[in-house]
Amino acid sequence: MGSSRFVALAASTLVVVGALVGAPAATADTGQPGTLYVQGVDWCSDTGPGTQDVPFCSVQAAADVVMPGQTVDIVGAPFQGGKVTLTRSGTPSAPITFQGVSTDPVNTSANLVLPPNLDGTITLSGVHDVHVSYLLLDHTSTDAVDVKGSQDVVLDRLHIADQASSGAAAVTDGVSVDGASSGVTVSRNQIFDSSGNAVQVASGAHDVTVTTNELVTSRYAEVAVSGTATAEVTGNTLDDSCGPGLTIDGGSSATVENNVFTGFGGSVVCPAPTAPALSVAADSAASVTADYNALAVNSGRTEYSWGGTAYTTAAAFTAATGQGAHDLDHVGYAYPDATDENSPVIDSADADAPGELTTDVHGAPRVDDPLVADTGTGARTTYDRGAFERQDTFPLISGPTSASGIGPLSVSVTPGSSRPGTWGLPETYTVDFGDGSPAVTDASGTVTHTYTVPGVYAEKVTVTDANGSSASRTAKVTVGTATPPATSAAVSAEIGQGTVDAGSAALTFDHSDNWELASRAVSWGDGTNDNVPVTRGAAGHDYDYDVPFRTYTVTLTQTDVFGRTATATTTFRPADSYTPLTPPEYDYQGTVKAHGLLTLDSSTLHTDTNGVDAAALRVTATGGSSGGYLTLYPYGTTRPSVSAVNFAAHQTTENGMTVRTDSSGNMYLYNGSAASVSVKIVTAGIFSHAQFGRSYTPVAPVRVLDTRNGTGGVTGPVGAGKSITVAVAGTHGVPAGAAAVVLDVQTTSAQASGSLGVTSHGMADSAVTTSYWAKGQTVSNLTVVPLVDGKVVLHNSSSGSVQMVTDVFGYADTTGTGSVYLSSTPTRILDTRNGTGTGGRVARLGAHQTLKLRVGGVHGIPSSGTTAADLVLTAVSPADSGYLTAWADGTTRPGTASLDYGTGRTTPNEILPPVGSDGYVDLYNGGSTAVNVLADQYGAYVAQ
Secondary structure, three states, X not given: OOOHHHHHHHOOOOOEEOOOOOOOEOOOOOOOOOXXXXXXXXXXXXXXXXXXXXXXXXXXXXXXXXXXXOEEEEXXXXXEOOOEEEOOOOEOOEOEEEEEEXXXXXXXXXXXXXXXXXXXXXXXXXXXXXXXXXXXXXXXXOOXXXXXXXXXXXXXXXXXXXXXXXXXXXXXXXXXXXXXXXXXXXXXXXXXXXXXXXXXXXXXXXXEEXXXXXXXXXXXOOEEEEOOEEEEEEOOEEEOOOOOOXXXXXXXXXXXXXXXXXXXXXXXXXXXXXXXXXXEOOOOHHHEEEEOOEEEOOOXXXXXXXXXXXXOOHHHHHHHHOOOOOOEEXXXXXXXXXXXXXXXXXXXXXXXXXXXXXXXXXXXXXXXXXXOOOXXXXXXXXXXXXXXXXXXXXXXXXXXXXXXXXXXXXXXXXXXXXXXXXXXXXXXXXXXXXXXXXXXXXXXXXXXXXXXXXXXXXXXXXXXXXXXXXXXXXXXXXXXXXXXOOOXXXXXXXXXXXXXXXXXXXXXEOOOOHHHEEEEEEEOOOOOEEEOOOOOOEEEEEOOOOXXXXXXXXXXXXXXXXXXXXXXXXXXXXXXXXXXXXXXXXXXXXXXXXXXXXEEOHHHHOOOOOOEEEEEEEEEEXXXXXXXXXXXXXXXXXXXXXOOEEEOOOOEEEEEEEEEOOOOOOEEEEEOOOOOEEEEEEEXXXXXXXXXXXXXEEEEEEEEEEOOOOEOOOOOOEOOOOEXXXXXXXXXXXXXXXXXXXXXXXXXXXXXXXXXXXXXXXXXXXXXXXXXXXXXXXXXXXXXXXXXXXXXXXXXXXXXXXXXXXXXXXXXXXXXXXXXXXXXXXXXXXXXXXXXXXXXXXXXXXXXXXXXXXXOOOOOOOOOOEEEEEEEEEEEOOOOOEEEEEEEOOOXXXXXXXXXXXXXXXXXXXXXXXXXXOOEEEEEEOOOOOEEXXXXXXXXXXXX
């Protein structure tokens, strides 16, 4: 049975509690020194400090770092349950403690308040001086608590239920203590429906105490002790209609006192329905003493089996063995925790029994019932047998009343009751206002108190009779701040497992003042509004990325419990993250007629998945009888004046570009040649605003390979059909765990025509052809390469050798916190032939001259926060060979090349240059003659 069993059993308990546990203070609280916190709240973190303000999400995270003397407070159910393994130890003077903390409302009966549900099991492995208390554990196929090779362990106030169905094959214990453990105390636990034993102590263990537990309806024994030296089984209530309640064998030595054995348990499948309540084997009988136990088992059932002999009454047992001189049977229990007034188990226990506690299973004190004669023994003669101590019953207490107001707030309490408790004893009242001020004892008349510090408090009135029985009633008092709670909001793209959904906003709230809030509303700026529970630390929203570069205003409105409102605004710009397609998808190969328009649909491009806005393509064009260019742009839009690939007659040229699609993932390809052209298209990756993908981090361009001078560890040309491996991660600003790298690979001094293949080292089927060349030609091309082990493989598919040069421009990170992509319709932002992008100045870019190109704040690119531009750079009909270098304005020009061009050959190349803080990119002409330069914008990377 599950946790509902605990609720049902609690109904008969008379003590009332009123702690508003964990009520937040008016300001952020880091908690008590030496305490770690676990709490299932939106702002928890398993990599955080484990403070009250930023708690751990899982108990395991706290268990992995806890130190001697520290306490782990588990506040409510953690986000992440499952098996918890404890491996860290305390010391005798500084034990480690794991304890549950309830967050239930006031005015709730103590035993209707369940401890935090761990939703899993606990293993203590090789530890010492560790205490675990007040947790709810569910188990099905494994033991709820396993103590393995551990010493000086306390398991206290655990609620354990076996969730396996009745008759299930698995045999699991509530608590299992192995033979290598000692000094283990199992106290004040409630264990139900175990498919094995409630408590099992294995051979070899010693000094084990099982005390003051309620153990109900196990398939086998409630307590099974085997081969154990010095076991103490004291003050338990063992309810088992199958039996036995307690078995001791294997040469064990033990004391058995003050236990109550009942036989009115549930209806589980019993392997031995006639087993005795108390069974001690012949090999242990001489080393076990039993006394002051009470039995109330089913009629006709054997009460004792001692040394192999069965006894049906306590009198017969005592007469034959000399044991149990003060045992009672037929004590008339209706149910184990409903001790009838005048029951013989009341005030009749041995207070000095080994392991006897001063409180019962619910923490109630040992008190004298004045209606029952004291027949017990020891230091006090008023202890009850079993796990439950009979308490006085009180009528409903008057006095505390819920209140709220702006501080300072004065409240008045008049404690009292309509009649005395059942025992008719003198009573006193105590008022505790819950704010740390001294409690008012012996309260009479009206007590007034002023709260000066804002917060939520539990005002508690406690009635205590002359013998120590008590009951409490509480009320919540809310003391408001002088002004409405400060409202602030921070928004970012949603990050998960190192990836980012750049079109999904994650709005985080300041949770330090949420105790004062009544409601929270968010307007996302796109016509969507959400009401967010005030207990939440964050809210999310998915945007449609139908308008490039659009920014939305997000408005947070909070209303406190006093009706006051406060508002905060922030902005969010939906964007895209990148997902490589591995292996790359070879999507289209065919011929496009002169000035023809080809529609590339989403199924062809593999852009038919959720939220795709752009595709990273590699386009290869082989010219026919005439040269020309290709333009790619979104379907359904006007063809822009840009060129993605330029080619000469009968020449093969390749280039990469990121092209925006329409909302369905489609785009156009236009052949700007007077002759037909052969086209091959490969989709290397997709950009989506509705999928988790990689973010991008640009680096200062750096050369990592140059076979001409040995940079990168390879000297000399790469032979025909040969490959070289280049390490690109873990150096030059690219972290070792980068998910992908952006490279520009140049081939030069080619001894024969050929092509370059780029492969991710260690990844099958990842090869892609990135460039083609003719003999003697220098070609460069940008490519994004997924990484497995930080290396890439460059392959010379040629019949002659070729020199290779590789520059790194950035990487796809594994944190999701880098830059995200804004795609746009391709736009020409630089044309030196007509003054576009040069302030109207018409002139070639001179030899060894630099041009400043503005990319931030124009054509939709944000004026701030732009980290890299996505451009296709083209050198038009150069008079001589040379190269262009692009880099962030305001930084030193790197020794890299962004585009290599040859004499008379119009050459394009995609580039991802970092952008300066002023929004400019610098372009340098490294050639010996002036050259016309074009730059077409396809998008940009922006910081989140």
